[in-house]
Amino acid sequence: MTATDFEGLLRELAPQVLGTLVRRYGRFEGCEDAVQEAVLAAAVQWSAEGVPESPRGWLVTVASRRLVDQVRSDRARREREWAMAAEVVPEEVPGTDDTLVLLFLCCHPTLTAASRTALTLRAVGGLTTAEIARAFLVPEATMAARISRAKQRIRAAGSRFVLPVGAEREEQLRVVLHVLYLIFNEGYIASSGSELHRADLAREAIRLTRTVHEQLPGDSEVTGLLALMLLTHARREARATASGDLVPLDEQDRSKWDRALLGEGMALVRASLADPALGPYQLQAAIAATHADAATAAETDWSQVHALYLVLERIAPNPMVTLNRAIALAETEGPAAGLALLAALDEDGRLAGHHRLLSVRAHLLERSGDLAGAFAHYRRAAKATASLAEQRHLEFRAARVRARQSRP
The missing domain is CATH 1.10.472 (Cyclin A; domain 1)
Known part of the structure; x- marks a missing residue:
């Protein structure tokens, strides 16, 4: 082994x-x-x-x-x-997997939304307290205390180890799905360190989501989240070079994408979209499916991607959604349109100084011909991320722009 x-x-x-x-x-x-x-x-x-x-x-x-x-x-x-x-004969233990019940317990109604997420990431997802603290942008000691208080609250509430029912179950399921989404994202793009991704963590998020899907196969958002994870994870072999450098989606060798995962993910997307009531995970899965449908980056249906982001922005407004819509808008209407949408995000403090906003602006400035502005924003973005793989990629972009500036 x-x-x-x-x-x-x-x-x-x-x-x-x-x-x-x-x-x-x-x-x-x-x-x-x-x-x-x-x-x-x-x-x-x-x-x-x-x-x-x-x-x-x-x-x-x-x-x-x-x-x-x-x-x-x-x-x-x-x-x-x-x-x-080490000498004792192992006990006979039931073959039942209680992971789903445990997920719901960690999302106990007596806990705050932040505590539910943190406790689930710790107890079920396997993230360290330091990793969870980075996700919440708080000191590690603060997060450790929050997790400890969450466990104490569950004990004080005298909660039973059973699945909730009715409206309580629906509410807690939404929290469970958000937690699994966070776990997968940490695995897909490590928030810090030298590695671009942590495939083990992404696989664990997929495993846990499969557990939920097996128990709740008729829930379209559960199906959508699993589809999103599979379609995204299918690209893992093409996302980095042999030396660990990041390869953007439009530059990936699509022959390296995992066709089995793509096929399973596409089937799940179709199943999830059969529900007329669309949720954020179904829409994100549909966006991922649109990218997977394209044989090459140039064949991507950006109009459809932009339309899906518009719907997603309407039902689940979030600055990161708007940021991604700006990329799609730039592909359909040009970089100036994308930059104009980014300007609206400057008024939203939630993304202030975020490396993702800086890097997207740098990319669109480069496309529009503003090489000096692009260089400055690539450098700022590189300094703003804790991921060494992303830093190297952004510094490479900055160096490429500088080389273009120096040409006669």
Whole structure:
């Protein structure tokens, strides 16, 4: 088993083990800590001795013992039990995957929207507290305290480990989908570090979304989100060079796109659009499908892309949606039209100084012939992103523009 397979196994099993413990003991906060301890123990012992015959049972056994330690608060007993953990025969554990129930528990109605998202990313998605803090633009200590308070609130609420029903279920499902969307985005474009993407995290988001889709196959937004993830993930092999440099969509070798994922994603898009009530994930999936339909970048139906963004902007207004619409508008009406739309975003402080806004403006300025402005904005965008892969790409663009400026 490779290191990637090993990490993927632990990432897949952790929420299942947590679900088993919460169902058995009903102590979410303590169970989450116990599972983390068990995963750490597995990372050390399995890498040295190999994966046990029943890895899930092993984790449940060790996590259960850790939970008993917490309850008893007996240090000597804890050390003896941990010493015995590797020798004990794994417990028989139910084959039921409680990941969906766990997702809903992390989106408990007593929590704020931010706390629901943070706790789900931590307990089910496997993101570190530091990664979640970057997503929310807050200090790591603040996020750690928020996650801790969320677990305490769930315990104080006496919540039951069951799926909600009715309107409560619909409300919490929307939060669950948003969390899965965030997890996938962090995997698709890592917010920081030297790697362009984290395929393991993207795969985990897809796995969790498949779990939700299997349970709720008639929900068009669930179907749309899964379709969006598959169509986007299908491009992963073409998104970077062998050295890890970013390759923009219009420059990608489309023969490298995963045809199996594209086919599955396109079928899901068609199924999701059969519902006359369109949601944001269905529309984003339709946009991704329009790009996938084009054999080359030049054949992209930008008019359709722009029309879909207009609808999306109307039902789910967001500055990032407007930013993407500006790109489509520039393709249909020229860079000046796109720049005019970007000017409206300058009044919205939510994107102020964001590297994405700076890089799109740089691209449109370059297309319009304003090379000095393009160079300045590419450099500003490079400094504004924490992703080294994106930095290198933006610096390359800036250097290319500078070279054009120096030509006679």
